[in-house]
Amino acid sequence: xxxxxxxxxxxxxxxxxxxxxxxxxxxxxxxxxxxxxxxxxxxxxxxxxxxxxxxxxxxxxxxxxxxxxxxxxxxxxxxxxxxxxxxxxxxxxxxxxxxxxxxxxxxxxxxxxxxxxxxxxxxxxxxxxxxxxxxxxxxxxxxxxxxxx
Numbered sequence: 001x002x003x004x005x006x007x008x009x010x011x012x013x014x015x016x017x018x019x020x021x022x023x024x025x026x027x028x029x030x031x032x033x034x035x036x037x038x039x040x041x042x043x044x045x046x047x048x049x050x051x052x053x054x055x056x057x058x059x060x061x062x063x064x065x066x067x068x069x070x071x072x073x074x075x076x077x078x079x080x081x082x083x084x085x086x087x088x089x090x091x092x093x094x095x096x097x098x099x100x101x102x103x104x105x106x107x108x109x110x111x112x113x114x115x116x117x118x119x120x121x122x123x124x125x126x127x128x129x130x131x132x133x134x135x136x137x138x139x140x141x142x143x144x145x146x147x148x149x
Contacts, residue, residue: 042122054102
């Protein structure tokens with residue numbers, strides 16, 4: 001078989017793999033979103049360089065936790081899980097510098113504190129209202145007098 005036929009076959013196999021990956025991403029997104037409570041949520045995984053380290057994803061409320069799923073992954077489980085009891089809202093800010101290119105145009109950066117350290121999320125203003133409501137809506141019997149962590 002000539003070399004050009006090998007190259008053509010390899011290109012065909014690569015194209016099929018790319019199409020299968022795209023179809024897998026679409027199916028995964030549909031499965032994650034089917035029960036509602038999902039929204040676009042970016043998560044900052046690296047804080048080494050200012051304004052860098054953001055990954056696009058999908059957030060989903062699941063009882064007492066906020067689950068974050070990467071967009072470009074086929075893994076069915078969440079990459080990060082934030083518990084309502086240990087998450088404290090700090091403030092919001094507008095994206096700065098390289099963040100403006102990494103994040104969606106209408107998203108704001110939300111800074112939170114956890115026992116493991118600071119966490120930065122990016123979401124739309126309407127999602128922020130839902131996020132703040134979710135944080136404040138603790139289960140019955142929540143001790144509202146406890147000091148913030």
